[in-house]
Amino acid sequence: MKAHYRGTLITALIGDITLQDADGLVNAANSRLAGGGGVDGAIHARGGPAIMRELDIIRARQGGCPAGQAVITGGGKLAARYVIHTVGPVYGGRPSDPEQLAACYLISLRLAHGHGLRTLAIPSISTGAYRYPIEAAAPVAIAAVLDALDTYPLAEVRFVLYSDRDYEIYRRLLAAEKRLKPQ
Ligand code: ADP
Numbered sequence: 001m002k003a004h005y006r007g008t009l010i011t012a013l014i015g016d017i018t019l020q021d022a023d024g025l026v027n028a029a030n031s032r033l034a035g036g037g038g039v040d041g042a043i044h045a046r047g048g049p050a051i052m053r054e055l056d057i058i059r060a061r062q063g064g065c066p067a068g069q070a071v072i073t074g075g076g077k078l079a080a081r082y083v084i085h086t087v088g089p090v091y092g093g094r095p096s097d098p099e100q101l102a103a104c105y106l107i108s109l110r111l112a113h114g115h116g117l118r119t120l121a122i123p124s125i126s127t128g129a130y131r132y133p134i135e136a137a138a139p140v141a142i143a144a145v146l147d148a149l150d151t152y153p154l155a156e157v158r159f160v161l162y163s164d165r166d167y168e169i170y171r172r173l174l175a176a177e178k179r180l181k182p183q
Helices: 038-047 048-060 097-112 134-153 164-176
Strands: 002-005 008-014 026-029 068-076 080-086 119-121 156-161
Touching: 002 097, 008 164, 026 038, 038 048, 048 068, 048 097, 068 097, 080 097, 134 156, 134 164, 156 164
Parallel strands: 008 156, 026 080, 026 119, 119 156
Antiparallel strands: 002 008, 068 080
16 A cells, blocks of 8 residues: 655555565664574575675674664665664563664664665564564554654655555554555
8 A cells, every 4th residue: 555644655565575676674683683583584585694794793893782773784685775674672561662663663764864765665573573463563663654754754665564464454554544645
């Protein structure tokens, strides 16, 4: 589906984020920046070892990356020029969970904007191995992205969902979101 928020095209689709031709991809990384399964594994597998080499340098400099923060690398062999590695919270039903999750999206858009990216593809952070229920995570994700766009506008934000069910949750929320204008 497509909608507009101010000057930004907001899209949601079902797909593999590693195949997106956006300027940047967001990766749901872990705090060791060490690569893992899920979307992280898929990005490293398709992007090649150059991404991990950059993360090795970042790790040597600053250790890992805490939940709610992000680091940026090149895209290696991906079509995307950049990958923004953000660390979502491991879901525990704590008040800090939605705060850290929202911070992931905010900082990802800040990095994207700061590096001159026009289009950014974003997966559903924390809702895989980190077990954040997607019904609870999706409204946080959408609100955080729209809030961030007020300060860090982009030409397009693309939510890339990995299942029909996840897509349907996003589609319904986006259709009901009063801040959006339908395409
Ligand atoms: P986390 O550890 O933050 O939960 P995961 O990668 O385990 O990260 O899962 C986050 C979401 O990404 C899940 O909804 C999962 O289905 C989805 N996902 C996994 N692989 C891909 C992919 N290649 N493209 C887009 N989304 C993906």
